[in-house]
Amino acid sequence: AQSxxxxxxxxxxFEEAPVELRCNYSSSVSVYLFWYVQYPNQGLQLxxxxxxxxxxxxxxxxxEAEFNKSQTSFHLRKPSVHISDTAEYFCAVSExxxxxxxxxxxGTSLSVIP
Amino acid sequence: xxxxxxxxxxxxxxxxxQVTLRCSPKSGHDTVSWYQQALGQGPQFIFQYYxxxxxxxxNFPDRFSGHQFPNYSSELNxxxxxLGDSALYLCASSLKRFTDTQYFGPGTxxxxx
Numbered sequence: 001a002q003s004x005x006x007x008x009x010x011x012x013x014f015e016e017a018p019v020e021l022r023c024n025y026s027s028s029v030s031v032y033l034f035w036y037v038q039y040p041n042q043g044l045q046l047x048x049x050x051x052x053x054x055x056x057x058x059x060x061x062x063x064e065a066e067f068n069k070s071q072t073s074f075h076l077r078k079p080s081v082h083i084s085d086t087a088e089y090f091c092a093v094s095e096x097x098x099x100x101x102x103x104x105x106x107g108t109s110l111s112v113i114p
Numbered sequence: 115x116x117x118x119x120x121x122x123x124x125x126x127x128x129x130x131x132q133v134t135l136r137c138s139p140k141s142g143h144d145t146v147s148w149y150q151q152a153l154g155q156g157p158q159f160i161f162q163y164y165x166x167x168x169x170x171x172x173n174f175p176d177r178f179s180g181h182q183f184p185n186y187s188s189e190l191n192x193x194x195x196x197l198g199d200s201a202l203y204l205c206a207s208s209l210k211r212f213t214d215t216q217y218f219g220p221g222t223x224x225x226x227x
Contacts, residue, residue: 004156036218041220042220042221043118043204043218043219043220043221044157044204044206044218045218046215046216046217049215090156090157092156101159101162101170101172102147102159102216103159104149104156104157104158104159105156106155106156107154107155107156
C-alpha cells in the first residue's frame, strides 16, 4: 500500500530565507506526486505536480520540487520565503495504476518569521 | 467562473444523527472526490464519483455513502454519527482522468457533540 511521510511537522524560517519541506513516499508501482498548500480556514490549492518527464517541477508562487525515484522523495523548495507563505503544506501521491485515489501526508506547518 | 462550492459551511450534530453535505464541482468538471480532514492531519480519501457511480473508495465504513447527480453535483451522507466523525469535509472536482488538477472547495466543518 502506498504511504506518504513528511518528516517535519513544523518548520519555522525567517523571511527571505530559503526553505525545504521534505516528503518521502512508499509505493510498489510508479506514482504521480503532488504538493498542496492550505491557508487557514480554506481548502487546498495545488502548488505543483509531477506526472512524468523532467524530475524538476516548477509550480506557483516560486515553489519547485524535485522527484528522486531512487530515494523515493519529492522535496519542496523555495529560495526566498515571504510572510504570505505561512500555511500548511501537504505532499500527496497517487499510483499510476489507480490514479483515482490520492494519499496525503500528515502535513508540514510552515511559519515565516518577520 | 465559479470554483468548487460546498454547503453548508459549518454544521453541528449530535451522536447518532445523520448528515448530508453538498458539493458543486467547478464548471466543466465531471468527477467529484470527497475527503475527511481531521484536525491537524492530512485529508483522507473517502470516495470518488464519476458518471453517477462510486468509482473508488477509501477505508471508510458503510456509514459513509454518496451520490452524484446528472449535473455532476454530489452529496456525502454520514449515518449514525460518532464523535470521531468531527472533521473538515473537503470536496474536490476534476476531469475524468485524475491526473488532471483537482480543485478543492473550502470544506464543510462538521462538529459532532
